[in-house]
Amino acid sequence: MNRERFHGASTFSEYLETVGKNRELWHALARRAAVDEETRQRARAIPDRWKVIALTEDWCGDAINTxxxxDRLAEAVGNIELRVLLRDENPDLMDAHLTNGTSRxxxxxxxYDESFRERGWWGPRPAPIQEWVMTEGMQLDPADRYRDVRRYYARDKGRTALDEFLRILERATAGD
Incomplete structure (x- = not known):
């Protein structure tokens, strides 16, 4: 990653204007997204400024929910800048961040830190639901599995994903 590639990526708001699949759902969840004050304070306490690239595609239910x-966290705290790139148009980045070393x-x-040095990555979903999907969830019909995943996201409201993400940032700063 470099400055030009990062700044050439879409902001989340710009990305929202391009989504074709699940457009209404993307916009509805973007309107409802909220970050509690404790999480905002925790993020503001993390030193330095951070550049974050989200690899996604508009059909991805996990992306829609996270x-x-x-984006709401980045807007609220000021020390995190989020940009969006499409997975299928950026295979070099995707292939360097495979889930379990095999899955896109x-x-x-x-x-990334301010020098565009990679400091960690998160994805594709919060650890508790990822573990469930990879074990019990795989025993279900896909429609039932996706229904249960959506229920998880509706209950969790992004809290676990944000906590995991902030732990990565906190570890990155502890290593400095």
């Missing part, structure tokens, strides 16, 4: 809260699962959020 990217709006990541999205979304993936890649965290």
């Amino acid at each position: 990217l709006p809260v990541f 699962s999205i979304p993936v959020l890649i965290i």
Whole structure:
């Protein structure tokens, strides 16, 4: 990643204007996304400024349910800048961030410091639901599995994803 590539990527708002699949759902979840004050304070306490690239595609249900809260966090705190790139148009980034070393699962959020040095990455979904999907969830019919995943996201409201993301940032700063 470099400055030009990062700044050439879409902001989340710009990305929202381009989504074709699930457009209404993307916009509805973006309007409803909220980040509690404790999470905002925790993020503001993380030193330095951070550049974050989200790899996604508009058909991805996990992205629909997580990217709006990541964007809301970035808007609220000022030390995180989020940009969006399409997975299928950026295979070099995607292939360097495969789930379990094999799967092009999205979304993936890649965290860079101000020098565009990669400091960590998160994705494709919060650990508790990822573990469930990869074990019990795989025993279900896909429609039932996706219904249960949507229920998880509706209950969790992005809290677990944000917590995991902030832990990555906190570890990155602890290593400095």
